[in-house]
Amino acid sequence: MTAFEIGGASAADMELFRAWADDEGWNPGDSDRLAFAVADPRGFLMGRLEGEPVACVSAVRYGSGFGFIGFYIARPAVRGRGYGIQLWNAAMHRLDGRLVGLDGVVAQQDNYRKSGFRSAWNNVRHEGVPAVDGLSAAVESGGSGIEVIDARSLPFAELAAYDRRFFPEPRDSFLAAWTGLPGRTALAAVRDGRIEGLGVIRPCSAAARIGPLYAAGPAVAAALIGRLAATVPAAPGGGAGPVAVDVPDANPAALALMSGLGLVPTFEAARMYTGPAPEADLPALYGVTSLELG
Known part of the structure; x- marks a missing residue:
């Protein structure tokens, strides 16, 4: 019988x-991966066939009541042989008793439903070079009084408290x-001393x-996108x-903003619980933090 073993993932x-993702x-x-490792060092599992890595998954615990599944990948050469489901079962066992979330690619959503997951919304990846005209119009529509600063200059407790508006459990080490990487x-x-x-x-x-991309409205989101996009190195040529x-398509204003900036949908995954x-x-919520860890 071929030996398949599941164990904790190493740094390698x-x-x-x-690479597989x-x-x-x-x-x-x-x-x-450097931020993921501090979120829950024991939350990453590797499946090995005769000692060779062939499948992976993450099952990260947050606080006392929440968990998130990600990185569920079986290498093409071993798909359909039952190794992936063994790893899945190990991941779900690790999160037993918790509310569990994941971002499911279209091809796997029916399988996740069989495991008790239900869709809450879709996360639609929008991609491209933000249009300067669209940014200017969005900012002018309601961005006055906003100051964009280095988030790491703020007291971390304030950032962590703000993040809790969007996530069900504290995740200070990860954040x-x-x-900070x-x-x-x-x-x-920031407006009048408040994080917006x-x-x-x-x-x-x-x-x-x-x-993540959190914002009090489209103008704030556009201001952040503009400043963040300006840090991206120029494309070849x-x-x-x-x-x-x-x-998240649960925020229609976010979808409208991305369209106005000329960003186009390229990928979709369902947020499921x-x-x-x-x-x-x-x-x-204009952009989720990570499809792997929530």
Whole structure:
């Protein structure tokens, strides 16, 4: 009988998580794994066949009642042989008793429904070079009084409290790494001393990813996108580089803004939960943090 074993992922395995996700066309961030590891060091599982890594999944615990599944990948050569479902079962066992969320690609959504997940909304990736005219119009429509500053200059407790409006459990260690890793830019929109927006951009193998993107309205979101996009290195041959934002379709204003900026849909995943969707400030959620960890 062929030996298939499931165990915790090593640092070298985390490099494979990223490479395999890239092979799937998910465009993970270059340094995402460094933030993921501090979120829940035991939350990443690797399946090995005769000692060789062939499948992976993440099952990250947040607080006492929430968990998130991501990175569910079986390598093409071993698909259809039952290894993926064994890994899935191990991941779900690790999150037993919690509300569990995930972002399911279209091809897998029926399988997730069989495991008790139900769709809450779709995260639609919008990609491209933001149109300057669209940014200017959006900012002028209601961005007065907003100051965009380095988010890392703010007391971290304020950032963490703001993030809790959008996530069901505290995730301070992850958030500190996510906003502070080298090569990233984290910006906050502040009005009269209050945080009214937060955006983080990170380099990826393709378009630079913006996430999270929180904003009190389209003008604030546009101001953040403009400043974040300005940090992206020019594309080969000149011109600004592209950005990508995973936009919840539960926020129609966010979809309208992306269209107005000339960003086009390129990828879609359903946000799904095993129970009622946790409360979140959806009207201010313009881009989710990560499809892998929520």
